[in-house]
Amino acid sequence: xxxxxxxxxxxxxxxDRVRRSTLPRRLYKHRLFMTGLILFAIxxxxxxxxxxxxxxxxxxxxxxxxxxxxxxxxxxxxxxxGRDVLSRVIYGSQVSLRIxxxxxVMNAVFGTLIGxxxxxxxxxxNPIMRVMDGLMAFPAILLAIALAATLGPSEFNAVLAxxxxxxxxxxxxxxASVLVVREMDYVQAALASGAGHIRILFRHVLVNSMAxxxxxxxxxxxxxxxxxxxxSFIGVGPPPPTPTWGNIISEGRNYIREAPWISLFxxxxxxxxxxxxxxxxxxxxxxxxxxxxxxxx
Amino acid sequence: xxxxxxxxxxxxLVKHFPIRKGFFSSSEAGTVRAVDGISFTVARGETLGLVxxxxxxxxxxxxxxxxxxxxxxxxxxxxGTDLARVSPKxxxxxxxxxxxxxxxxxxxxxxxxTVESIICEPLVIHGIGNSASRRARAHELLDVVxxxxxxxxxxxxxxxxxxxxRIGIARALAxxxxxxxxxxxxxxxxxxxxxxxxxxxxxxxxxxGLTYLFISHNLAVIRHIADRVAVMYLGKIVELTxxxxxxxxxxxxxxxxxxxxxPIANPDRKRQRVVLTGDVPSPINPPSGCHFxxxxxxxxxxxxxxxxxxxxxxxxxxxACHLVQPSA
Numbered sequence: 001x002x003x004x005x006x007x008x009x010x011x012x013x014x015x016d017r018v019r020r021s022t023l024p025r026r027l028y029k030h031r032l033f034m035t036g037l038i039l040f041a042i043x044x045x046x047x048x049x050x051x052x053x054x055x056x057x058x059x060x061x062x063x064x065x066x067x068x069x070x071x072x073x074x075x076x077x078x079x080x081x082g083r084d085v086l087s088r089v090i091y092g093s094q095v096s097l098r099i100x101x102x103x104x105v106m107n108a109v110f111g112t113l114i115g116x117x118x119x120x121x122x123x124x125x126n127p128i129m130r131v132m133d134g135l136m137a138f139p140a141i142l143l144a145i146a147l148a149a150t151l152g153p154s155e156f157n158a159v160l161a162x163x164x165x166x167x168x169x170x171x172x173x174x175x176a177s178v179l180v181v182r183e184m185d186y187v188q189a190a191l192a193s194g195a196g197h198i199r200i201l202f203r204h205v206l207v208n209s210m211a212x213x214x215x216x217x218x219x220x221x222x223x224x225x226x227x228x229x230x231x232s233f234i235g236v237g238p239p240p241p242t243p244t245w246g247n248i249i250s251e252g253r254n255y256i257r258e259a260p261w262i263s264l265f266x267x268x269x270x271x272x273x274x275x276x277x278x279x280x281x282x283x284x285x286x287x288x289x290x291x292x293x294x295x296x297x
Numbered sequence: 298x299x300x301x302x303x304x305x306x307x308x309x310l311v312k313h314f315p316i317r318k319g320f321f322s323s324s325e326a327g328t329v330r331a332v333d334g335i336s337f338t339v340a341r342g343e344t345l346g347l348v349x350x351x352x353x354x355x356x357x358x359x360x361x362x363x364x365x366x367x368x369x370x371x372x373x374x375x376x377g378t379d380l381a382r383v384s385p386k387x388x389x390x391x392x393x394x395x396x397x398x399x400x401x402x403x404x405x406x407x408x409x410x411t412v413e414s415i416i417c418e419p420l421v422i423h424g425i426g427n428s429a430s431r432r433a434r435a436h437e438l439l440d441v442v443x444x445x446x447x448x449x450x451x452x453x454x455x456x457x458x459x460x461x462x463r464i465g466i467a468r469a470l471a472x473x474x475x476x477x478x479x480x481x482x483x484x485x486x487x488x489x490x491x492x493x494x495x496x497x498x499x500x501x502x503x504x505x506g507l508t509y510l511f512i513s514h515n516l517a518v519i520r521h522i523a524d525r526v527a528v529m530y531l532g533k534i535v536e537l538t539x540x541x542x543x544x545x546x547x548x549x550x551x552x553x554x555x556x557x558x559x560p561i562a563n564p565d566r567k568r569q570r571v572v573l574t575g576d577v578p579s580p581i582n583p584p585s586g587c588h589f590x591x592x593x594x595x596x597x598x599x600x601x602x603x604x605x606x607x608x609x610x611x612x613x614x615x616x617a618c619h620l621v622q623p624s625a
Contacts (some may be wrong), residue, residue: 076378140327183403184404184405184407185399185400185404185405186403186404186405186406186415188360188365188397188399189399189405189465190418190422191365191470192363192365192392192395192396192397193392193396193418193419193422193423193468193472194388194389194392194393194419195418195422195424196389196422199422203407203410203418204407207407207409208407208408208409232516
């Protein structure tokens with residue numbers, strides 16, 4: 001037998017295992033989930049491979065070719081400084097995804113910490129959740145704008161502002177599932193064996209409360225990408241000339257009649273990413289817990 | 298014969314759950330009197346059956362005895378130590394001796410842990426042995442409860458209800474406890490599986506000298522496994538005696554009604570049915586005097602006014618009823 005056939009047989013075995021094991025198989029069979037996964041994978045690849053696939057440097061000016069129409073050298077045209085829009089959109093994905101990812105991580109950490117404390121320790125529930133209610137009383141995007149404007153425009157401050165705006169929603173979801181899981185008999189059994197709170201929280205409660213959080217985080221990712229664009233657009237995100245999708249749209253706004261492509265293509269990129277993440281989240285929700293309905297706004 | 302000090306002595310144990318009125322006020326709108334002053338003893342190696350209908354406080358009693366919930370008042374003496382008053386640290390240490398088996402075999406096992414880690418968890422918590430010796434102990438316990446050792450690395454969802462219940466029993470045995478609260482351990486199982494699990498529990502009792510508090514609403518199961526039986530109604534014990542005199546000669550009207558509800562597999566046998574009317578009153582606002590007087594066919598004026606104490610009517614047969622006279 002040749003190496004190629006051995007490898008092919010192995011690969012088939014692997015595929016077979018993936019198809020038979022229930023969770024990956026159900027995700028694999030979920031068409032919308034797979035569509036979302038592919039869309040998101042494309043955006044992710046774009047961000048990682050930016051230096052390889054971008055035809056020009058993102059901040060390279062070319063005053064001889066300002067507001068140029070899309071053509072063979074500049075596939076998506078150029079902006080008012082003659083910068084290549086395609087390259088800027090490709091590099092912009094790095095910033096957008098980085099902010100989205102950091103917001104997701106911060107949400108996972110703080111949302112879990114706050115939600116688990118509120119759900120598990122009954123005495124903390126009321127004080128914590130009333131503060132969270134207070135934060136949730138503001139529309140999230142307004143709160144994020146206000147915070148980002150106060151803190152000053154930078155990538156880190158955008159992440160911070162978005163975390164404060166969305167962590168209360170994550171906390172509420174974690175709290176809800178912790179409240180259910182903490183009443184399970186296996187938690188009582190661990191208590192009866194003398195387990196401490198930390199052990200119960202991490203070994204029993206949190207591991208069984210993760211499904212709704214996972215779904216929520218994919219939506220948070222989408223919302224964060226969108227919100228980053230909003231913050232950049234009104235000038236409280238990462239400052240120009242950093243290519244972010246919001247910055248590119250914002251800069252193209254003044255030339256929307258002469259050069260609509262400047263704002264159009266980053267807008268499409270945002271829509272593409274958010275669509276992919278939402279499909280991903282919907283698919284995860286269908287597979288992990290069909291009864292669950294998640295509100296992201 | 299000198300009476301030895303009882304292994305477990307429950308003395309006037311009370312658990313009231315407060316009902317809170319609003320978000321901001323801490324005032325109470327009322328209390329649920331789940332367990333309202335119960336006293337009994339359990340001897341070493343015996344099985345005390347606890348019967349009663351839904352919501353009468355059976356499970357709360359079981360959880361109180363393990364201090365999974367803290368009692369409102371009353372004492373809980375194991376070997377002379379009042380567990381209602383020990384520090385949390387001491388309590389954690391004492392938990393090695395006390396275990397619980399649950400009703401629902403589906404929610405009693407953590408779905409993310411393997412059978413081995415479920416069974417070993419109590420050992421890990423108390424820092425007993427190393428991972429090799431714990432694994433050996435898990436295998437030993439799987440043998441004891443009649444499961445194959447090869448199941449050790451599987452997850453709970455791969456098992457049937459009866460098998461899961463055996464895993465729960467193995468977990469309860471891991472620390473070599475002396476006392477196990479069995480909270481309706483077979484009521485979620487098929488009848489044929491019920492018999493297997495009960496026989497297993499009896500064998501284990503003989504082998505390890507276990508003491509059981511066996512909670513059930515199934516009188517036939519109680520009759521099979523218990524040595525003595527306590528009948529609960531609305532947070533109180535109304536009758537407590539050995540199982541032979543309970544089933545042969547029930548004194549309390551409530552017990553009589555319960556026993557007459559057991560179907561007999563003989564259509565020709567005539568029997569007297571005592572049928573109760575109405576529902577169980579709410580434990581938030583229980584009736585005055587004897588809690589049972591609202592449904593009792595023999596109730597008199599004094600039943601409404603005075604609460605009957607649980608008293609011995611001869612031969613250790615304790616009844617809480619004004620109408621039952623001591624026979625001795």
